[in-house]
Amino acid sequence: MTQQPFMGRGAIDLSALKRPAPQQAPGAPSAEGGGGMAGAAGSSYAVAVDDQNFQSVLQASTTAPVVLVFHSPSQAPDSSQMAEDVADLVGQYDGRFLAGLIDVDASPQIAQVIAQASQMPQLPVPLLMVFLDGRPAIQPIPGLVSREELSTLFNQLGQQLTAQGITGRHQPLAGGPAEDDADEEPGPDPRYAPAEDALAAGDIDLAVGEFQKLVDANPADAEAAAGLAMAKILQRTQGVDLNQARAAAAAAPDDVDAQIMVADLDLLGGHVEDAFARLVELVRRTSDKDRDRAREHLVSLFAAVGNEDPRVLKGRQALASALF
Known part of the structure; x- marks a missing residue:
């Protein structure tokens, strides 16, 4: 079973705070101007x-x-x-x-x-x-x-x-x-709906296909590219036991498939820097086709996280150091 990137400790106990007025629905503004959900700082959200x-x-x-x-x-x-x-x-x-x-x-x-x-x-x-x-x-x-x-x-x-x-x-x-201007109210981008619906339904293969269509139509669509990269990670890790994957990687440190699998699981679990470091070291240790596979997979993880993320920038620097 794969780990999820969103992790929480538990619900917050609100018993010490005042309760909102019973007749006030969440999201409704207060008649007295307080305790409601009116937009703040000029934002509708x-x-x-x-x-x-x-x-x-x-x-x-x-x-x-x-x-x-x-x-x-x-x-x-x-x-x-x-x-x-x-x-x-x-x-x-x-x-x-x-x-x-x-x-x-x-x-x-x-x-x-x-x-x-x-x-x-x-x-x-x-x-x-x-x-x-x-x-x-x-x-x-x-x-x-x-x-x-x-x-x-x-x-x-x-x-x-x-x-x-x-x-x-x-x-x-x-x-x-x-x-x-209610007519100009922004809504969800319909281009992503088929892929998002597929993910919500647990159909990872369909989601990969839908994201691939978006990327093929517009290679510059960063959100679609990131969605495709993450969907592929979910596809590769379906049904994988994390403990078994870690044991296999520890037993075969130069096995590219084993190291890639743990890197994918680490990224899904929110351990982004660990995933990057594992593959950077794999690039450093391997050569020829194995090195190319490790490098290409690491680049795909960069895309999944987002090229503007500071951890990706550090990861790219580490990759360059390992290559040269």
Whole structure:
């Protein structure tokens, strides 16, 4: 059984927080202007979070990922700019993400609940967390993150969502610019629908074929290329036992097939740098056709992760060093 790239520790206990008003549906704006889900920072996919609407924001992660940004104008003024960057960037993904902006000065109780659930003595600020199905989807990211790094993160998460068949999207929130002209409201790109539907149905072979059509039609389509690369990894690793694969690779360190299989499983499990390092070392040890296979496969993993990812840039440098 393959590992999944999204991993969480468990649902967050919200019992210490206020419940939203019973008549207020998730996503509906509050009549009093607070506790609702109106767009924040000029984005249709961002919301200012407080004690009253936190539960409904977290509940929205059952549809698609929710990105929480904890910031503090008093403790870390630059963190508020990071929150604004996240709000702006998620708007470019047509509902794949919802940003929840939490001012810990105004809502310290939320920070306490998250710190306790994450087993942290104190919540660092700023802090970025991604939730899916009410659970942390990736390890929390503390400290300031540049706009460029945030963009890379969202691109990578978007690729993983596509590869895993997670196709849900948030609806634009009240008060955001998408409501100014409903006719121009962005929606899911229909080109990817057949491949995403195939992944959601567990038909990996069909998904590979659909992504291949997109790449053949437009080789410059980076999202389609990444989707194809990830779908092929899923195809190769179907039904593979991770422990057995690791044992086989350890017993035959120069067996290209065995090393490639573990690298694929590592990448799916979120151990991207380990996957790259394994194949870089394989390139370093092998020669001729074996070396070419290891190199070509590593390049395909670069495509799956995304060429703008800092880990890919480091991986390319390591590959160049191993080759020359």
